[in-house]
Amino acid sequence: MIASTPLDQFLKWEREIPDTIFMQQPFNNSWKTWTWVQAGEESRKLAAALQTLGLPPKSNIAILSKNCAHWIMADLAIMMAGYISIPIYPTLSGHSIQSILEHSETKAIIIGKLDDYTSQRNGIPAGVTRIGMELYGIKEQYSWEELVKKNSPLNNIYSWQQDDLLTVIYTSGTTGKSKGVMHTAGNFDTVLKMAVNDLKLPHQPDLFSYLPLSHSAERIGIEINAFYTGAKISFAESLENFSKNLNDIQPHLFFAVPRIWAKFREGIISKLPQKKLSFLLSIPIISSVIKKSIKKKLGLSRASHIYSAAAPISFDLLMWFKNLNITILQAYGMTEDCVYSHFCSPHQNRFGSVGRPLKGLKSKIAEDGEIRVKSEANMKGYYHEPELTAQSFDEENYLKTGDMGEYDKDGFLYITGRIKDQFKTDKGKYISPAPIELKLLTNADIDQACVVGTGIPQPIALISLSDIGNKKPKDELIISLVNTLSGINPLLEKFEMLEKIVIMKESWTIANGMITPTLKVKRNEIEKIHLPKYPKWFEKEETVVWE
Numbered sequence: 001m002i003a004s005t006p007l008d009q010f011l012k013w014e015r016e017i018p019d020t021i022f023m024q025q026p027f028n029n030s031w032k033t034w035t036w037v038q039a040g041e042e043s044r045k046l047a048a049a050l051q052t053l054g055l056p057p058k059s060n061i062a063i064l065s066k067n068c069a070h071w072i073m074a075d076l077a078i079m080m081a082g083y084i085s086i087p088i089y090p091t092l093s094g095h096s097i098q099s100i101l102e103h104s105e106t107k108a109i110i111i112g113k114l115d116d117y118t119s120q121r122n123g124i125p126a127g128v129t130r131i132g133m134e135l136y137g138i139k140e141q142y143s144w145e146e147l148v149k150k151n152s153p154l155n156n157i158y159s160w161q162q163d164d165l166l167t168v169i170y171t172s173g174t175t176g177k178s179k180g181v182m183h184t185a186g187n188f189d190t191v192l193k194m195a196v197n198d199l200k201l202p203h204q205p206d207l208f209s210y211l212p213l214s215h216s217a218e219r220i221g222i223e224i225n226a227f228y229t230g231a232k233i234s235f236a237e238s239l240e241n242f243s244k245n246l247n248d249i250q251p252h253l254f255f256a257v258p259r260i261w262a263k264f265r266e267g268i269i270s271k272l273p274q275k276k277l278s279f280l281l282s283i284p285i286i287s288s289v290i291k292k293s294i295k296k297k298l299g300l301s302r303a304s305h306i307y308s309a310a311a312p313i314s315f316d317l318l319m320w321f322k323n324l325n326i327t328i329l330q331a332y333g334m335t336e337d338c339v340y341s342h343f344c345s346p347h348q349n350r351f352g353s354v355g356r357p358l359k360g361l362k363s364k365i366a367e368d369g370e371i372r373v374k375s376e377a378n379m380k381g382y383y384h385e386p387e388l389t390a391q392s393f394d395e396e397n398y399l400k401t402g403d404m405g406e407y408d409k410d411g412f413l414y415i416t417g418r419i420k421d422q423f424k425t426d427k428g429k430y431i432s433p434a435p436i437e438l439k440l441l442t443n444a445d446i447d448q449a450c451v452v453g454t455g456i457p458q459p460i461a462l463i464s465l466s467d468i469g470n471k472k473p474k475d476e477l478i479i480s481l482v483n484t485l486s487g488i489n490p491l492l493e494k495f496e497m498l499e500k501i502v503i504m505k506e507s508w509t510i511a512n513g514m515i516t517p518t519l520k521v522k523r524n525e526i527e528k529i530h531l532p533k534y535p536k537w538f539e540k541e542e543t544v545v546w547e
Helices: 006-016 036-051 069-080 094-103 144-150 185-198 216-229 242-249 258-271 274-281 284-298 315-322 386-391 433-440 467-471 474-491 523-539
Strands: 021-027 030-035 060-064 084-088 108-111 129-132 165-170 180-184 206-209 232-235 253-256 305-308 329-332 362-365 370-374 399-407 413-418 446-452 460-465 501-503 544-546
Touching: 006 036, 006 069, 006 185, 006 216, 021 036, 021 069, 030 036, 030 069, 036 069, 036 144, 060 069, 060 094, 069 084, 069 232, 084 094, 129 144, 165 185, 180 185, 185 216, 206 216, 206 242, 216 232, 216 253, 232 242, 242 284, 253 258, 258 274, 258 315, 258 446, 258 467, 274 284, 362 399, 413 433, 433 446, 433 460, 433 474, 446 467, 446 523, 460 467, 460 523, 474 501, 474 544
Parallel strands: 021 232, 060 084, 060 108, 084 165, 108 129, 206 232, 253 305, 305 329, 460 501, 501 544
Antiparallel strands: 021 030, 165 180, 362 370, 370 399, 399 413, 446 460
16 A cells, blocks of 8 residues: 555545535534545645744644534644644643643644633633634634634645654543543554455545544544545534534534433433334334334434444444444444544444454453554654653554454454452452443443452443433332342353443543543442442442432
8 A cells, every 4th residue: 555644645635625514514404515626725825824923843833622623624724734643632721731731742723613711711822822823712812713814824834754743632431531542643554444345434534523632542532534535524503403404414423422322322222212113113014114214313314334442332232223223333442542443334243242353453462361462553652751751552563452352253342341440359359340331331211331349259230321311210210220139240251240220420521530531431430439439339228229
């Protein structure tokens, strides 16, 4: 394959299909569009403006914004001007933003579509140049709109080489402080060329962007994928309009995290209770109509590749959607391996597995059960963290994923837990919580689960309730949870059996720091708050305990 870079690929489509729509974004229920050439021109003007700000060559420039067309154009402008991008999650607190900007030595920041910039702006250090987008109500030191108006398009676009550092992506931090993962232009090129070919991704598809572009999976699966396949990217206007926007677009490829799939199921059941749905699906002619209707209402009527990743998804949930003729494919990857890892695909799928290795990936299971991977797309290290970088690779230069897994005879990988999530009960037995949590999440009354047990004889499950669970009468909810426990425990080893289910007072959210921006439970934070209460909850007589 001929070496190229994400910017080369964008410029290729800009030349070949200049007047085709590249991006569209809803504003007050009306779609604004950008063709490839329009997006290229606005990006070039911003790139020229960036070069007038007196920033040193190869400066780090941050993007703080929710997903929007301007996020992509900001990234393109940074590339065109020869700078390095530092994407920041749009939901982070001022304190977390400050930590990343200082650690990355960011020189300038582009600020776009946000929910609460007022609470975040104090996190931007005084010496960092600020560019705000007035379209989203951000008035700052420099205006995006004014810079674009005053500058001519940049002619001398930076020529990226394969081993040039393109971006530093800070991880979402399930286990503490986030780390800056360094990826080169060549890393992205390696991943996309192999994935497009190996997974048979659609050519010039419609894509729908709503998960944070600051996360490697969305950035690779949407932005970089679009550069390599000539896709059209559509954005969600807001959480309230998400379903409508998705329904309008009916993308060819759709990716969600397990919690979103659970929310989809919850929404369907709230309108069509499970008993009624099961009855309708048992009638052949009506079944076909119901399946098509649900698939279209979800926005998936044209999707050839429907994925779940970022966290484990329960087998039960996969089969529930399969019964609606919606096949959810699992994928497995991390920021550190640039998502060059394992994928199921429409032509190679096995339920419960995260798939087989992408072609060219070397992988192995270490003695302690850890999955380790090696490819040309592995990170170049953690920014300013040489010791952490050294610890992340073994003596054969395989990346240590921190996940445990096993392969079946056909080479399909099954994740069995995370090494760092294992805990020891006071009986001295080690427990991997992830498989038990997946079993709990088969109950639609449970939104999120965290199995814990340090310092008590048997593990217990801390849960937050779903909307369905919150609406149930207390007696009915207790019966539902006890039945789930009764169904799970016989499937477990004696030392793994759950003693209690503890219902949390407060939902786990990004805002209260209990889940990451990619909706994964922050076990460390939950343990920090609740660990002293485990013995008290364990001693309670009832099986279902309220915090």
